[in-house]
Structures are given as structure tokens and as C-alpha cells.
Amino acid sequence: MRRRLVLNGGEDIHRCLVCEIRDQSVCNAIDDNELAILAKASKQLSLPPATTLIEEGSAAQAFYNVTAGTVKLFKSLPDGRRQITGFADVGHFLGLTNAGTYSFGAETVNTVQVCRFMRPQLEILLNDYPLFERRLLAEVTDELAEAQEQMLLLGRKTARERVASFLLARMVHRPCQVKGEENIVSLPMTRVDIADYLGLTIETVSRTISSLRREKIIAGTDHHGIRVLSPTRLQGLASGQEHS
Amino acid sequence: MRRRLVLNGGEDIHRCLVCEIRDQSVCNAIDDNELAILAKASKQLSLPPATTLIEEGSAAQAFYNVTAGTVKLFKSLPDGRRQITGFADVGHFLGLTNAGTYSFGAETVNTVQVCRFMRPQLEILLNDYPLFERRLLAEVTDELAEAQEQMLLLGRKTARERVASFLLARMVHRPCQVKGEENIVSLPMTRVDIADYLGLTIETVSRTISSLRREKIIAGTDHHGIRVLSPTRLQGLASGQEHS
DNA sequence: CGCGCGTTTGACGAAGTTCAACCCTGGTGG
DNA sequence: CCACCAGGGTTGAACTTCGTCAAACGCGCG
Numbered sequence: 422m423r424r425r426l427v428l429n430g431g432e433d434i435h436r437c438l439v440c441e442i443r444d445q446s447v448c449n450a451i452d453d454n455e456l457a458i459l460a461k462a463s464k465q466l467s468l469p470p471a472t473t474l475i476e477e478g479s480a481a482q483a484f485y486n487v488t489a490g491t492v493k494l495f496k497s498l499p500d501g502r503r504q505i506t507g508f509a510d511v512g513h514f515l516g517l518t519n520a521g522t523y524s525f526g527a528e529t530v531n532t533v534q535v536c537r538f539m540r541p542q543l544e545i546l547l548n549d550y551p552l553f554e555r556r557l558l559a560e561v562t563d564e565l566a567e568a569q570e571q572m573l574l575l576g577r578k579t580a581r582e583r584v585a586s587f588l589l590a591r592m593v594h595r596p597c598q599v600k601g602e603e604n605i606v607s608l609p610m611t612r613v614d615i616a617d618y619l620g621l622t623i624e625t626v627s628r629t630i631s632s633l634r635r636e637k638i639i640a641g642t643d644h645h646g647i648r649v650l651s652p653t654r655l656q657g658l659a660s661g662q663e664h665s
Numbered sequence: 666m667r668r669r670l671v672l673n674g675g676e677d678i679h680r681c682l683v684c685e686i687r688d689q690s691v692c693n694a695i696d697d698n699e700l701a702i703l704a705k706a707s708k709q710l711s712l713p714p715a716t717t718l719i720e721e722g723s724a725a726q727a728f729y730n731v732t733a734g735t736v737k738l739f740k741s742l743p744d745g746r747r748q749i750t751g752f753a754d755v756g757h758f759l760g761l762t763n764a765g766t767y768s769f770g771a772e773t774v775n776t777v778q779v780c781r782f783m784r785p786q787l788e789i790l791l792n793d794y795p796l797f798e799r800r801l802l803a804e805v806t807d808e809l810a811e812a813q814e815q816m817l818l819l820g821r822k823t824a825r826e827r828v829a830s831f832l833l834a835r836m837v838h839r840p841c842q843v844k845g846e847e848n849i850v851s852l853p854m855t856r857v858d859i860a861d862y863l864g865l866t867i868e869t870v871s872r873t874i875s876s877l878r879r880e881k882i883i884a885g886t887d888h889h890g891i892r893v894l895s896p897t898r899l900q901g902l903a904s905g906q907e908h909s
Numbered sequence: 910c911g912c913g914c915g916t917t918t919g920a921c922g923a924a925g926t927t928c929a930a931c932c933c934t935g936g937t938g939g
Numbered sequence: 940c941c942a943c944c945a946g947g948g949t950t951g952a953a954c955t956t957c958g959t960c961a962a963a964c965g966c967g968c969g
Contacts, residue, residue, distance in 0.1 A: 496817040498905045504817040519803050524810045547799070554798060555791070559763050561805045566768050568812035573740040573748040575819035576864030580925065612948065620820030622926055627949055644934095644948070661742045824957070856916065866958055871917055888916070888966095 436460050442488050445512030448536075450556035451546075458549075462542035468533045475516060475527035484516040484543045490533030491609050495617065496525050505618040507567065508610070510595070514560060531609045575620045578661065583619040584629040585658035588639065592649055604649040605642065680704050686732050689756030692780075694800040695790075702793075706786035712777045719760060719771035728760040728787045734777030735853050739861065740769050749862040751811065752854070754839070758804065775853045819864045822905065827863040828873040829902035832883065836893055848893040849886065 437456040443449050451459045463486070468474070474485065474492060485492075491510040497503045506525060509515045515527055538546070547554045574583055591606045608615070612623040619626065630647075633639045638655055640648045649655055657663065681700040687693050695703045707730070712718070718729065721741060729736075735754040741747045750769060753759045759771055782790070791798045818827055835850045852859070856867040863870065874891075877883045882899055884892045893899055901907065 494813075496813055498817070498821060500905050502821040502905065504820040506813040506816045517806055518810065519806050520810075525813055551795065551798075554795075554802065558798065558802045558805065561802065561809060562761055562763050565805060565809050565812060566762065566764075568809060568816065569738075569740055569750040569769055571816055572750050572812065572819055573742070575816055576748040576861075577742060577746040611946095617820075623948080624927085624950085625925060628925095631949070661744050661746065867916075868918085868959085869957060872957095875917070 436465060437463075440488065442512050446486055446488075447514055447553065447556045447560055448486065450552040451550060455550075459546070462546060463536040463538045466535050466537055468529050468535065470529055470531050470533075472529045472533070473526070474529065474535070475523050475525070477524075477526035478522055481516070481518045481521055481523050482540055484514065484538045484540065485527075485535040486514045486538070487511055488534045488536060491530040492527050492533055492535075493530050493610065493614055493618075494525050494527050503617045504620065505614060507564070507571070508618070514557075517557070517561065530614065580619075580621055580625050580629050581632070581658060581663070582661055583621065584626060584633065585655050587615065587619055588647060588649065589652070589655050589659045592652070592655075604652060606647045606649060608645050608647065680709060681707075684732065686756050690730055690732075691758055691797065691800045691804060692730065694796040695794060699794075703790070706790060707780040707782045710779050710781055712773050712779065714773055714775050714777075716773045716777070717770070718773065718779070719767050719769070721768075721770035722766055725760070725762045725765055725767050726784055728758065728782045728784065729771075729779040730758045730782070731755055732778045732780060735774040736771050736777055736779075737774055737854065737858060737862075738769050738771050747861045748864065749858060751808070751815070752862070758801075761801070761805065774858065824863075824865055824869050824873050825876070825907070826902060826905055827865065828870060828877065829899050831859065831863055832891060832893065833896070833899050833903045836896070836899075848896060850891045850893060852889050852891065 437443065437448065437451075437460040438453075440448065448459060465488075468490075477495075477497060487509050489511060491508050492515060493505050494507045494509060494515060495503050495505045508530070509527075516523070518524065547557070574586055578586065588606050591608070592604060595607070596603065610618075612626050616623045616626045621629075630639070630641075633655075634641055638649075638651050638658070640650055642648055681687065681692065681704040682697075684692065692703060709732070712734075718736060721739075731753050733755060735752050736759060737749050738751045738753060738759060739747050739749045752774070753771075760767070762768065791801070818830055822830065832850050835852070836848060839851070840847065854862075856870050860867045860870045865873075874883070874885075878885055882893075882895050882902075884894055886892055
């Protein structure tokens with residue numbers, strides 16, 4: 422069953438070997454001395470902002486691993502209403518599906534680098550490397566837990582709670598490494614994207630952020646960066662402990 | 666690596682062998698002549714309505730496969746607001762998680778039969794039967810797609826569209842087999858559960874159903890059964906094509 | 910019979926959307 | 940070099956949908 426792929430050059434294996442985010446992603450399930458196979462199975466792409474990676478309803482042909490930047494995943498209604506179901510950033514994969522077609526769309530938010538695996542290659546990896554499959558199962562299970570948390574947000578939280586949850590999640594999940602700048606939240610996406618992610622309108626998002634700013638819970642650096650002044654109060658807001 | 670479990674009786678293997686819903690579930694990944702191992706790894710439980718299967722935040726010790734009835738999965742906020750993230754019925758599993766604790770709760774809706782796998786046993790099955798793991802990956806991937814669809818509903822659909830989507834999903838996904846009763850939707854759960862699933866209040870759910878009834882799109886049999894008179898119009902409503 | 914639970918219906922109010930105007934910033938071209 | 944323009948963001952006022960509160964209904968069960 423195991424099929425060996427022949428290595429045709431030195432640069433391919435080099436790519437995966439020096440990949441800085443390998444141990445953040447599913448690729449860390451492949452052994453160091455087998456990286457040639459991984460490198461051969463995938464192709465690295467660099468994509469400008471607002472590039473469509475996946476067209477909703479199109480044939481499922483590829484699987485992507487994000488190595489730089491942020492990709493938004495979404496579903497739409499015929500009349501154009503859109504719900505962003507998640508942001509895939511460094512270390513996350515996208516494009517897994519059982520059906521023959523994608524049930525969702527994907528578009529780059531900023532400049533993005535991905536490794537693309539065509540479906541047959543992915544199948545081979547799954548078959549040959551049990552650890553890879555296990556790691557993928559773990560990853561999908563995590564995604565599902567996140568999706569459930571988001572359903573709670575969309576179904577039961579107020580606008581304030583949604584925005585607070587969003588900022589908090591981005592703060593803890595993607596901390597700014599710069600010393601003394603720990604509580605800076607980076608928001609590469611536009612207000613439209615945030616609104617479509619939180620199930621609100623851009624006006625409500627804008628008003629809510631302004632309101633949090635007036636209350637000194639956050640402070641704006643610019644439109645794509647926010648400093649959290651009181652993580653505690655933000656946490657309280659996010660879990661709905663404002664009035665109780 | 667493969668560990669053989671010893672069979673200690675005839676009835677255990679019999680249970681899985683005669684299991685009528687096996688090929689609807691992850692268990693169909695296990696070969697007929699290996700069913701003894703499956704039977705040994707699991708225990709069948711019968712549970713009355715409103716039984717807590719999983720306590721939110723408790724230690725993750727077991728994995729369940731539903732063989733009869735319906736289980737609701739949910740997440741809650743400290744003040745009691747609740748979001749039902751899905752209903753697991755015949756053939757579906759529940760209880761998979763990466764973390765050591767469950768991030769969600771689970772409770773039976775009606776009388777339920779489950780097969781319970783303790784975590785160590787599940788690990789063994791995953792390690793020894795690649796097909797089982799593959800099947801589970803497929804199942805979780807499907808769950809994720811469903812979750813995304815539900816996010817679209819919760820974030821972007823109106824009350825009418827939500828109720829229509831819900832009824833339609835239950836109709837196509839769980840057709841009534843009785844001849845001449847094809848368009849009967851069974852609703853084992855209460856209005857509270859429906860509301861908590863759709864991100865609405867019981868009053869709004871009730872009003873919306875009444876409204877659909879007045880418009881002759883559906884007809885009520887009793888409170889836990891509804892006949893769909895016009896699947897086409899329901900479909901139109903569900904996808905938001907009312908005004909366009 | 911009467912109690913309790915789940916459901917339905919109505920009147921009212923609040924949260925968030927819609928519509929519209931305005932502002933700010935960065936890029937382009939005269 | 941600066942004016943203009945376009946796209947994203949903010950703010951305000953009116954409106955709509957859905958939630959809240961309250962009352963009544965119906966059904967099953969002790």
C-alpha cells in the first residue's frame with residue numbers, strides 16, 4: 422500500500438525542513454527523514470489579499486495548510502447575506518470535506534502563504550502515515566469545539582458580549598510577542614469581515630468598539646490594532662457577567 | 666501494537682452482530698469477524714428521558730454511539746443562557762474531545778440507547794483499526810460542515826427562515842417511513858429545545874409555527890409532529906428567497 | 910376535579926438594523 | 940506637490956424584529 426515518491430531536487434525537502442511553523446501544524450506528524458515525501462506532495466503558493474482560494478460549491482480538489490497570513494471561511498445565502506465561520510491562520514489547515522464539493526468558500530484576508538495538497542496526495546499521506554491522520558482528527562475535533570463556542574456566541578450573546586468574546590479570543594489565541602505590548606490585538610480583517618463573523622452589522626460593531634473605548638476597557642491604536650486595557654473586564658463581558 | 670481482547674461470552678458478540686443500525690454508524694468500519702472486540706470494548710446502556718450523559722466541563726472519560734432515541738448537545742453561559750449545538754440521533758456518536766474535559770453537555774431528549782466506549786478502549790480501536798479512525802474522521806468532518814450551516818442560520822437568518830430550515834432539515838434528514846406519510850416531521854424535543862437550538866425564544870418559535878400553519882405551508886398533527894404541505898415553499902423560505 | 914407543565918397568544922419595549930450623512934486616510938493624477 | 944477621489948470607518952435618527960412580561964389555554968396525571 423505504501424507508495425514511495427521519488428525526490429527530484431534538493432530545494433523541495435529543504436522547504437519543509439526549514440519550515441518555521443511545521444510543529445504548529447499537521448505536518449509535524451511526519452518524521453524528519455520523511456519530509457521529502459511531504460514536500461513532494463505539496464506545493465507552496467503565495468497569494469495576494471482578497472484572493473479566492475475556494476469557491477463555494479466547487480469541486481473539492483485541494484487541501485491547504487496556512488503558513489503565513491489569515492484566510493476567512495464563509496457560507497452565503499442566495500441573496501448575498503454571508504456568515505464567516507472562521508479565520509484560518511498560521512498553522513491551520515482548510516479544505517477538508519467528505520462530499521465531492523466544498524460546502525463553504527475561502528478567501529485570503531491579507532497576503533497569505535499556503536501549502537497546497539491535491540486530493541490524491543492527501544489520500545496517500547492519510548493512508549501511509551497514521552500519525553498524520555491522527556493529528557488531522559485532533560485538529561478537526563478542535564475546530565468542531567470552536568464551532569460550538571461560536572454557535573453559543575451567535576445564538577445567545579448580545580452585541581457587546583460578541584465583540585468582547587472576539588477581541589478576547591484573538592488576544593489569548595494569538596498573543597502579540599513584542600515585550601510590553603502583550604495586550605495588543607491585531608485585526609487584519611475589515612469591519613465587514615468582523616461583522617459577518619459575529620452575526621452583526623458593521624455599524625453595530627463600530628458602535629460597540631467605540632463604546633468599549635469610551636469605558637476605557639480598550640484603547641484604539643489604529644483601525645487594525647487594539648490595546649486591551651482591562652482583560653479582566655473584557656473576560657467578564659465575554660462570558661455575560663455584566664448584570665448578574 | 667495490536668492488542669487482542671479475549672471474548673468471555675456469546676452474548677456480547679451477538680449484540681454487535683445483530684445490531685440493526687451498525688452500518689449507519691462508525692461501527693461498520695469493523696469487520697464482521699472482529700465484532701467480538703467491538704462488543705467487548707463497549708457497553709450498552711438504556712437511558713430514560715432527561716438523563717445527563719455529559720456534564721459540561723467534566724472529565725472526558727467516555728465516548729457514546731447512539732443506537733436509539735435522540736440526545737441534545739449544548740453549551741451554556743454562567744447566567745443560564747443555553748445554546749443547543751446539535752441533536753445526535755440514531756447512528757451518531759458523541760463525546761469526542763481533545764482536551765481532558767468536555768467543552769459541552771449532553772442530555773437525552775427521549776428514551777435513548779447508547780453504546781458506551783471508555784476512553785482507553787476507544788484508543789485501542791483507533792490504533793488497531795485504521796478504517797475505524799478513517800470513518801470517525803469522516804464523521805467529524807460532516808459534523809463540522811453541519812456546524813457551519815448552523816452558524817449561517819444563527820448569524821444571518823430571520824426567525825421564519827430558521828424555523829423553516831429546521832423543519833426542512835428534519836424532514837429530509839430523517840424521513841418518516843410510513844407510506845403516505847412522507848412529509849411528516851417528528852419533533853421529539855420541546856419548544857424550549859427548539860428555541861435553544863435556533864437561537865430564539867419559545868414564544869417566537871411558537872408564533873412562527875402558527876404563522877406557517879395559517880399560511881398552509883405546514884399543518885399540525887400534534888405538538889410533536891408536523892405535516893409539511895408545501896416542501897417547495899418551505900425550501901424557498903429556508904434559503905431566504907421570500908422577497909427576492 | 911384540580912394541579913402542573915408545555916404551549917399559544919397578545920401588548921409592549923429594547924436591542925440591533927437600516928438609511929443616511931460625515932469623516933479619515935491613503936493612493937492617484939493633474 | 941497638492942487636490943481629489945474611493946474605500947473603509949464612525950456617528951446619528953428612525954424603524955423593525957424579536958424578546959419580555961403577562962395571561963390564558965389544553966392536556967395528562969394524581
